[in-house]
Each structure stands twice: as structure tokens, then as C-alpha cells.
Amino acid sequence: METYKQQFIEFMVASDALTFGEFVTKSGRQTPYFINSGNFADGPRISQLGEWYARAINDRIGSGCDNLYGPAYKGIPLAVTTAAALWNLFQHRVTYTFNRKEEKTHGEKGALVGHRYVGGEKVLIIEDVVTAGTSVRESLT
Known part of the structure; x- marks a missing residue:
């Protein structure tokens, strides 16, 4: 296992x-482990998590995305902290968007918050755990 993967697990x-x-x-699958991203509940931890995600994104796709989409609820802080880390570490400016589980009927209204899609954006969905993709599919419908 690569060193950075071991460090991330630690x-x-x-x-x-x-x-x-x-x-x-x-999705109903049994698993021997659970990742609770809600435990990254302070500035240093969520900032460090954003840096881990940003480094992984930079290593895999470089500046190949324009927008981070964080499905409600746990994907929201992940998208925000990762967007900040991409800028701070690599000067890669990305927008972020997240959904509301309940569409808002007042104020700015709508189901999405953050960047408004205009078409042509390269979107990276950023989620805490993906097994069957249930949360991602639900947020896109």
C-alpha cells in the first residue's frame, strides 16, 4: 500500500x-467498517480532510474539474473544504454546489446552493462514502 494511503487511514x-x-x-450491504465523516468536526480535522481530498484529486485528474458537487448532507462540508484546499495548495479555482433535501420556496429558492450550472462544466461528485451510489442518485433526481 502506498504511504499516503496508509497515512490517510491512520x-x-x-x-x-x-x-x-x-x-x-x-443500500443494505453489510460491511466490517464504517466511516463517519461527521467526526471531522473541528477546523483542523476538516481542513486536513480537505487537503487529503485535494491531493487525491490533483494526483488523479489535475485541474480536470470545474465544480465539486457535494450531496446533502455529509457531502456539503467535503465539497467546501476540498474547494478551499484545491485553491490553497494548487491555485486551482473550482466552484462548489450542493443540494437541499427539501426544495426552498423562499429567498433564492430552488434545490441547489452554490454555483449555478450553465452547461459544459466538468463536475466531480464528492461524497463521504460511496457503496451503491444511493445518495448520489437521490440527489440528482
Whole structure:
């Protein structure tokens, strides 16, 4: 296993975000581990998490995305902190967007917050855990 992957796992364990046991995912699958990104609940941890995500994105696709989409609810802080880290580490300016689970009928209205899509954007969906893609599919309908 690459060193950075081992370091990321150690970071998740130290943050009490990665736990081992018997868990059932939203899609009904059984899994021996659970990642609770809600445990990155302070500035240093969420900032560090954004840096891990930004480094992984930069290593895989460089500046090949224009927008980070974070499905409600746990994808929201991930998209925001990763957008900030992409700028701080690599001067890669990306927008972010997230959905509301309930469409707002007042104020700016609508189901999406952040960047308004105009077409042609390269969007990267950023989520805490993807097993069956249930949350992502739900947020796009």
C-alpha cells in the first residue's frame, strides 16, 4: 500500500472517523467498517480532510474539474473544504454546489446552493462514502 494511503487511514482512525465492527450501509450491504465523516468536526480535522481530498484529486485528474458537487448532507462540508484546499495548495479555482433535501420556496429558492450550472462544466461528485451510489442518485433526481 502506498504511504499516503496508509497515512490517510491512520488520520481517519486518529480522528475516530474510521471504526470497525458490523455495520449495514444505506443500500443494505453489510460491511466490517464504517466511516463517519461527521467526526471531522473541528477546523483542523476538516481542513486536513480537505487537503487529503485535494491531493487525491490533483494526483488523479489535475485541474480536470470545474465544480465539486457535494450531496446533502455529509457531502456539503467535503465539497467546501476540498474547494478551499484545491485553491490553497494548487491555485486551482473550482466552484462548489450542493443540494437541499427539501426544495426552498423562499429567498433564492430552488434545490441547489452554490454555483449555478450553465452547461459544459466538468463536475466531480464528492461524497463521504460511496457503496451503491444511493445518495448520489437521490440527489440528482
